[in-house]
Amino acid sequence: VSDELWAIARDIIDANLYMILGTADRDGAPWVSPVYFASADYTRFYWTSTLDATHSRNLAERPGLSIVIFDSQVPPYHGRAVYLSAIGVELDGDELDEGLAVYPGPRPGATSLTREDVTAPAPYRLYRATASEHSILCPREPRQPCPLHGIAVDHRTPVHPSNNDISS
Amino acid sequence: MTAYHVAQLNIGYPRATLDDPVMAGFVADLARLNALADAAPGFVWRLQGEGEQDATSLRPFGPELMLNMSVWTSVEALRAYVYRSAHLDSLRRRHEWFSHDGLDRYLVLWWVPAGTLPTVDEAWQRLELLRERGPGPDAFTLREPFPTPDEYASGK
Numbered sequence: 001v002s003d004e005l006w007a008i009a010r011d012i013i014d015a016n017l018y019m020i021l022g023t024a025d026r027d028g029a030p031w032v033s034p035v036y037f038a039s040a041d042y043t044r045f046y047w048t049s050t051l052d053a054t055h056s057r058n059l060a061e062r063p064g065l066s067i068v069i070f071d072s073q074v075p076p077y078h079g080r081a082v083y084l085s086a087i088g089v090e091l092d093g094d095e096l097d098e099g100l101a102v103y104p105g106p107r108p109g110a111t112s113l114t115r116e117d118v119t120a121p122a123p124y125r126l127y128r129a130t131a132s133e134h135s136i137l138c139p140r141e142p143r144q145p146c147p148l149h150g151i152a153v154d155h156r157t158p159v160h161p162s163n164n165d166i167s168s
Numbered sequence: 169m170t171a172y173h174v175a176q177l178n179i180g181y182p183r184a185t186l187d188d189p190v191m192a193g194f195v196a197d198l199a200r201l202n203a204l205a206d207a208a209p210g211f212v213w214r215l216q217g218e219g220e221q222d223a224t225s226l227r228p229f230g231p232e233l234m235l236n237m238s239v240w241t242s243v244e245a246l247r248a249y250v251y252r253s254a255h256l257d258s259l260r261r262r263h264e265w266f267s268h269d270g271l272d273r274y275l276v277l278w279w280v281p282a283g284t285l286p287t288v289d290e291a292w293q294r295l296e297l298l299r300e301r302g303p304g305p306d307a308f309t310l311r312e313p314f315p316t317p318d319e320y321a322s323g324k
Binding site for chain 2: 097098100101102106112
């Protein structure tokens with residue numbers, strides 16, 4: 001069962017181009033932002049933003065992130081989503097090298113970046129969220145209990161990346 | 169001169185045979201990338217088939233599994249080639265050409281005494297060690313490198 005649940009999470013991550021970042025400022029005021037992302041191994045998620053974007057400024061204050069990835073085009077009651085708890089950082093040095101090998105990924109219209117694109121004096125930076133927890137909406141048919149727990153309302157269930165998806 | 173060089177093994181399942189159009193981009197760039205490696209600062213050695221320019225014909229780990237193996241003077245030299253040379257474009261496209269399904273780990277680094285070359289059997293053992301124990305002084309990754317045995321013993 002855990003492999004099947006993880007496969008659902010992986011499919012959602014693979015099928016979607018944007019994730020929603022949830023950040024908060026120094027005082028705890030929340031802010032959400034959609035960003036185009038690329039994932040190295042379903043645990044590290046990369047995106048670019050300007051330094052002065054609200055979520056970038058928030059991350060500089062509070063590195064804790066919540067993230068959701070979902071398809072907004074599915075019919076009502078068929079929603080599927082992956083939720084992540086993560087730590088976000090602006091990348092430099094070796095970590096920036098690794099990020100540039102992943103972002104923006106092999107997607108149509110995506111243009112590769114250089115270090116100059118995301119280091120001073122450029123306004124953009126490459127960021128990485130490293131997920132510590134993954135969960136998904138527990139799959140169930142509309143108005144039916146989920147086979148896994150027998151629960152007939154929306155709820156999340158934790159999922160764990162397979163070893164094969166986290167590698168060198 | 170350091171007493172140790174760093175060896176690396178990288179494995180993957182090609183998504184098609186090398187004469188298939190799927191692999192054309194990989195095959196077309198191979199000679200250029202190997203020449204780039206040979207001329208790169210810190211390059212020491214790379215595995216090649218007997219009488220061949222690369223390792224694409226070698227299958228020591230099974231009929232489907234390709235490998236490349238090389239030795240560099242330092243992790244920094246290897247990193248510079250991997251991430252800060254024209255090799256980066258190929259790295260970005262690797263999933264078009266290779267699958268790592270079921271491999272768990274597919275890249276391993278380890279230290280070898282300078283002047284010696286690793287064998288493929290030793291390389292496989294290092295990869296197994298990485299799979300069993302995760303990154304450590306005897307088998308590690310670019311993301312989690314370890315110091316040379318001398319430095320490690322002296323606590324650096």
